[in-house]
Amino acid sequence: MSIHADVNTRPPGPGRTAAARLACVLIQPFLSRVVRRTAARHPSLFARLGPHQTTDFLIDPVELPFALHLRPDPEALVFRAVPRDAAPHTGAVIRGRFLLLLELVDSEQDGDAAFFSRDLEVSGDTEAVVRLRNALDDIDGSLAEETAAMFGAPGRAMLARLRRAYLNDTKGQECI
Amino acid sequence: MMSLAELICPAGTPAALRVAVDAGADAVYCGFQDATNARNFPGLNFTPDELAASVVYAHAHGTKVLLALNTYPPAGKLDLWRHAADTGARLGVDAFIVADMGVADYIAHTHPQVRLHLSVQAAASSPEAIRYYCESFGVKRVVLPRILTIPEIRQIRKEIPCEIETFIFGNHGLMVEGRCSLTNYLTGQSTNMDGVCSPASDVEYVRDADGSMSSQLAGFTIDRFGPDEKAGYPTICKGRYTAPHRPEGYYAFEEPVSLNLSRLLPELIEAGVHAFKIEGRQRSKSYVRGVVRAFRAAVDDIKAGRKANIADLLALTEGQKQTQGAFETKKWR
Numbered sequence: 001m002s003i004h005a006d007v008n009t010r011p012p013g014p015g016r017t018a019a020a021r022l023a024c025v026l027i028q029p030f031l032s033r034v035v036r037r038t039a040a041r042h043p044s045l046f047a048r049l050g051p052h053q054t055t056d057f058l059i060d061p062v063e064l065p066f067a068l069h070l071r072p073d074p075e076a077l078v079f080r081a082v083p084r085d086a087a088p089h090t091g092a093v094i095r096g097r098f099l100l101l102l103e104l105v106d107s108e109q110d111g112d113a114a115f116f117s118r119d120l121e122v123s124g125d126t127e128a129v130v131r132l133r134n135a136l137d138d139i140d141g142s143l144a145e146e147t148a149a150m151f152g153a154p155g156r157a158m159l160a161r162l163r164r165a166y167l168n169d170t171k172g173q174e175c176i
Numbered sequence: 177m178m179s180l181a182e183l184i185c186p187a188g189t190p191a192a193l194r195v196a197v198d199a200g201a202d203a204v205y206c207g208f209q210d211a212t213n214a215r216n217f218p219g220l221n222f223t224p225d226e227l228a229a230s231v232v233y234a235h236a237h238g239t240k241v242l243l244a245l246n247t248y249p250p251a252g253k254l255d256l257w258r259h260a261a262d263t264g265a266r267l268g269v270d271a272f273i274v275a276d277m278g279v280a281d282y283i284a285h286t287h288p289q290v291r292l293h294l295s296v297q298a299a300a301s302s303p304e305a306i307r308y309y310c311e312s313f314g315v316k317r318v319v320l321p322r323i324l325t326i327p328e329i330r331q332i333r334k335e336i337p338c339e340i341e342t343f344i345f346g347n348h349g350l351m352v353e354g355r356c357s358l359t360n361y362l363t364g365q366s367t368n369m370d371g372v373c374s375p376a377s378d379v380e381y382v383r384d385a386d387g388s389m390s391s392q393l394a395g396f397t398i399d400r401f402g403p404d405e406k407a408g409y410p411t412i413c414k415g416r417y418t419a420p421h422r423p424e425g426y427y428a429f430e431e432p433v434s435l436n437l438s439r440l441l442p443e444l445i446e447a448g449v450h451a452f453k454i455e456g457r458q459r460s461k462s463y464v465r466g467v468v469r470a471f472r473a474a475v476d477d478i479k480a481g482r483k484a485n486i487a488d489l490l491a492l493t494e495g496q497k498q499t500q501g502a503f504e505t506k507k508w509r
């Protein structure tokens with residue numbers, strides 16, 4: 001499935017907007033915990049971000065009801081869910097399917113390859129995106145697993161289920 | 177000199193270096209966070225402290241570390257390259273990869289105990305040129321430009337006193353290495369002196385309403401990809417341009433494509449190639465893991481007399497297209 005199908009067929013509408021707002025509220029405590037913990041465990045990633053620590057990124061998992069606003073400023077970290085119709089104007093946008101984005105964060109997939117295949121879209125400040133990519137790529141281990149572990153066995157089970165779903169979805173597309 | 181078929185692997189970050197080592201690299205190549213190397217990308221490369229720890233890790237696993245100092249110092253600015261060489265020598269790197277004669281001369285005199293490899297950026301493609309570098313600076317290995325066929329490599333091998341390294345996979349520019357000024361023309365930054373082709377700060381991707389995507393460099397459109405068309409890097413040499421005689425747009429120099437010589441490995445070994453280089457310091461750990469593992473297995477199979485069963489790497493190639501370029505035939509481009 002190309003991401004264009006997701007992006008272009010996403011119907012707006014009042015019910016959907018209300019659901020998106022509710023989802024943002026519910027998920028926010030989780031996002032705040034994740035970003036604080038990641039920053040504490042991997043302080044070296046801020047050096048690679050350089051001047052783009054204060055850049056606003058919009059990470060847009062196309063099949064979720066909301067997007068994510070990230071400002072990786074170690075002095076004032078921002079990581080929040082935002083309904084698409086209320087998304088702030090950001091310096092850079094990264095768009096793709098949620099599980100692809102998760103795989104990219106964990107370096108299970110190659111960002112350039114996802115860009116070549118058109119499964120990943122970037123716009124805005126390309127240097128900011130490149131810095132963020134390189135900063136995340138220099139992290140050993142799996143951010144997804146660290147995050148899942150914060151929620152114990154249910155968190156790990158949920159991650160395993162997501163990965164299985166992703167593998168089933170992309171079966172036949174893998175190269176190596 | 178026997179061909180050892182060493183695998184020389186890219187590392188843009190310390191984490192990628194560890195992945196390359198663990199995946200079976202015989203040597204990794206990397207650079208500092210400045211213009212002394214040809215992948216001077218934002219957020220990429222090593223601080224001296226990171227390189228020190230990486231050298232320890234690599235050596236503990238029997239892997240060599242090659243430091244790329246393969247750009248050309250602008251007039252009067254050699255100090256940055258000298259300092260990088262001094263730091264690399266102090267940290268115990270196994271070789272320097274150099275292109276500029278001034279840098280080569282400095283290292284040959286100041287750090288004669290460290291091997292010198294001649295970068296592809298030097299574009300030394302004749303026995304005469306290569307012998308000059310060997311005799312003048314004690315170069316131990318030449319990384320050959322990607323313009324030679326295998327019979328030509330075999331012939332050169334007989335006429336030079338040093339080892340040969342060739343690229344086997346990755347990004348494939350088609351201008352003479354070390355001489356391309358296309359980026360400089362549009363952005364004012366030099367690939368060969370600043371170490372970056374199509375700098376990210378000058379690149380923009382624009383999505384149109386129909387799902388098409390334009391890649392732009394310094395405000396110039398380099399290509400426009402339809403909604404379901406595979407994409408490539410925003411490099412000028414692989415741009416699609418319109419011209420009065422080709423109003424529909426065409427690839428004037430080369431289309432988005434990557435080099436993949438996996439099927440030519442036995443012939444390259446037989447031709448006397450000592451080391452195989454994988455391009456891609458700017459790529460992710462996922463790329464490094466996949467490509468290094470695939471070529472490690474292939475080279476091991478060949479050395480053991482088995483038929484190499486190389487994994488399909490097409491999804492990692494630019495534009496999802498691959499070529500054997502000039503290695504297969506001079507007719508390429």
Ligand code: SF4
Nearest residue numbers: 349350351356373413
């Ligand atoms: S424009 Fe093409 S040939 Fe020139 S340096 Fe960039 S990739 Fe190489």
